[in-house]
Amino acid sequence: MDGDILFYFTYDEGDGKATEVEKEWIEDPLFQNLEVAKKGEFHKVDDAIWNTAGGVMAANLMLDDLEKHLLK
Numbered sequence: 001m002d003g004d005i006l007f008y009f010t011y012d013e014g015d016g017k018a019t020e021v022e023k024e025w026i027e028d029p030l031f032q033n034l035e036v037a038k039k040g041e042f043h044k045v046d047d048a049i050w051n052t053a054g055g056v057m058a059a060n061l062m063l064d065d066l067e068k069h070l071l072k
Contacts, residue, residue: 002034005036006034008044011047050065
């Protein structure tokens with residue numbers, strides 16, 4: 001895995017465990033060794049839009065996210 005940009009999402013059931021795992025993952029030395037981490041080119045996106053939703057509205061919201069992160 002050596003991409004230019006990384007998009008990721010988490011799913012939290014309200015107990016905070018996903019946030020804990022996310023923090024561990026981002027702070028892991030193996031992750032920090034990736035070029036995307038070194039450059040700060042990893043972006044959290046909304047699970048509801050990127051993973052569970054469907055249809056035209058969700059697709060447009062994904063495009064909005066891409067525009068926000070790619071055209072900065």
